[in-house]
Amino acid sequence: MTTTGSLLEVNDIRASFGGVRALDGASFSVEAGTITGLIGPNGAGKTTIFNCISGLVDGFSGAVRFDGADIARARPEVVSRSGLVRSFQLARGCPLMTVFEHLMLYGPRQVGEGVFRALASPGAVRRQEEELRERSYVVAKRLRLDHVLDNLVTALSGGQKKLLEIGRVLLAEPKMVLLDEPMAGVNPTLVGEIAEQLASIGESGVTILLIEHEMELIERLCDDVIVMAEGKFLTRGAFDEVTADRRVQECYLGVQLQ
Template structure:
């Protein structure tokens, strides 16, 4: 088990965003979190990455309690994420955006950087090579010197994933990575996610694109109004009456819409 979420609740004043949600994810697994808008999916991501502090409950990562830690400490532990809304440095190059992600794994301090010591230069060469490898992984190597804002939407999504991977995560949280993508870009994203899994990285995915979710995820957790209503493999979830009613819908629903 890599991550264990135990009876997590979160309220914002009088609004109950999550109520006693529990689930776990095993090493090397792709776990999807699905549900209608407002179900609490991104709030859960914000709990895991300590952008929010749980009102109650506990989150452990590799058997260590992480709920309540500072966000940068979560990154240090080996957890990284992307966001619903792209958060790149738009005026920086593609390569520099990825290099930002390596910061948490560098050891040279200010003095070594100013003096340009041999060890600092070697570390700089190593992280640049690593960043270029990641750009090749996400199929952006040819654009390494482009300004980030000039990339297509799908390319910017992949760049954000490359930057997250630059922190050497053991667990990566992808928040609606296919949002706004066309069919070709979504197919490329599927291959990229499977490639990340092959790298030995565990993946937690929030996504509304059901064909992508069903062919990508090993297991699914379904939230509705801040509560977990189902958990199982994709085939089980597609047949769950409560999930169909709350989220997936039926052919009859489509015909009457």
């Protein structure tokens, strides 16, 4: 499974919660510069493997390599600082903050924080903040959130919250993003918009691993599709290949794939 172009490699990941075996020796790799889909029926272990990769699961076994480094069981902030950033669903009870404040809050942590702030000159801190401010505007404009920058996050629609979450991920300047159902619950007009954004993020060279149940989106966006079932890797390939595979159809039993 090790290939030279792989940016992310997971190997033989096992994780259990109580008596439930969520991951049972899952392995796959993701090539740099691709938009790769991660599909599989409910309970296949897709979200759990994202959680393992991003440092949110204690006590899993197996190897995780990102950009040549071993990141298995690294802390979440170490993983994101290495350039691998994941999205979360913005919780309903998000803090009373404007869209702009939210983007600024999660910008890359550099000179302006902690011990660095004490060591850095005030001018350097100011320049950093100014730069982050400008980049927040650029990202907001790109995601067409510029007209709601002063609105409270709580006042955004579900789809706009999804876009904001993608914006937060982009401001971290990642090499790779893990997106867990970024379009779930979004109205059809915004789905098209988010899909376009993801395609353009992919074109800008950011590698994307995308969990999505909406097969039309997987077909439209992904160069390569990985299928998981019952905590394991099942198969991978082009969308048409994997959806024509009997084993894939069987594991989705009763679910229309195309």
